[in-house]
């Protein structure tokens with residue numbers, strides 16, 4: 001039977017070209033290892049991202065600990081998984097511990113290194129720590145800056161000797177685990193403040209990767225937006241895209257929350273838009289307040305012009321009805337009318353002749369139309 005899709009399939013060529021060769025290799029290995037559950041997809045082609053990918057490929061060849069730094073939401077965990085997937089350890093477990101989750105120094109030590117029954121209140125049975133569970137694999141220590149000082153001392157020993165001593169035990173056990181630590185804080189400043197051990201810091205930062213923020217990755221945000229839209233489109237069987245205004249707004253945005261924010265924004269836009277085109281109003285609330293205030297002043301204008309233009313393009317009304325008449329009645333400003341003309345020209349590749357059919361204007365009215373544009377200075381750059 002023929003497989004008929006009401007919506008176009010995602011543009012695979014586009015999707016693939018938004019990822020480098022190395023990123024594709026990582027993606028395939030992740031699929032093999034974890035299935036769809038942990039999509040390890042690194043989208044982007046900007047030189048700063050390519051440098052980061054090349055760095056992790058080199059890191060994957062050694063067993064030394066790694067420190068991954070970078071702002072919130074840049075992809076630190078993603079890169080940690082990628083190093084593991086590229087390394088010879090990729091058949092053994094990858095485990096992840098968030099050090100900030102444990103208020104109590106004892107608990108994190110027990111989570112990492114295990115404990116002996118009765119070694120502290122609540123230690124009801126022997127417990128193997130994640131270091132043992134990750135044997136021959138890799139351990140991701142997220143938010144390493146939050147590690148208690150006692151756990152830091154234990155970790156230092158593990159990194160040096162390849163040994164752990166479970167809480168309440170005296171005999172060390174050998175472990176073979178690659179440690180990948182991450183932080184979005186300035187670890188060096190914490191060392192200066194006495195909150196992080198200097199020796200551990202130097203041991204960890206021997207191999208260091210700084211994941212660049214989205215604002216330093218040029219146009220990669222567009223590739224990521226498209227990527228996540230396509231993913232959503234496939235899972236919801238409905239394909240949507242951002243309007244020109246939405247993209248213009250986003251191109252000036254700084255992405256303080258980086259890729260995590262971008263992903264959430266695509267999600268919000270996709271779910272809140274009631275048509276297949278996502279407009280600024282569908283996601284503007286989720287932008288950072290300062291950026292929002294700046295954009296809001298432009299928004300009503302862009303929105304009105306684009307709403308009128310959408311009606312024209314859909315063939316619901318003609319230029320005379322929804323642009324000419326309201327303009328003459330002063331219901332539509334000159335800027336708005338000019339914006340509508342510019343939107344049309346962008347779609348017709350600058351051809352005024354083809355604009356006639358988009359605007360629902362009869363061929364014999366061509367001169368009248370052009371005179372109107374000229375007289376009221378509605379042509380772009382006129």
Ligand SMILES: Nc1ncnc2c1ncn2[C@@H]1O[C@H](COP(=O)(O)OP(=O)(O)OP(=O)(O)O)[C@@H](O)[C@H]1O
Pocket residue numbers: 039041042043044070071072073074075076077078079184224259260263
């Ligand atoms: N280049 C990229 N292409 C596609 N998705 C990405 C990219 N970088 C990050 N992501 C996605 O962005 C989200 C955030 O990434 P991740 O959790 O690794 O960031 P993080 O730096 O660990 O954040 P935090 O500091 O908040 O813990 C994840 O869903 C991840 O898959």
Ligand SMILES: [Mg+2]
Pocket residue numbers: 076077142
């Ligand atoms: Mg993280």
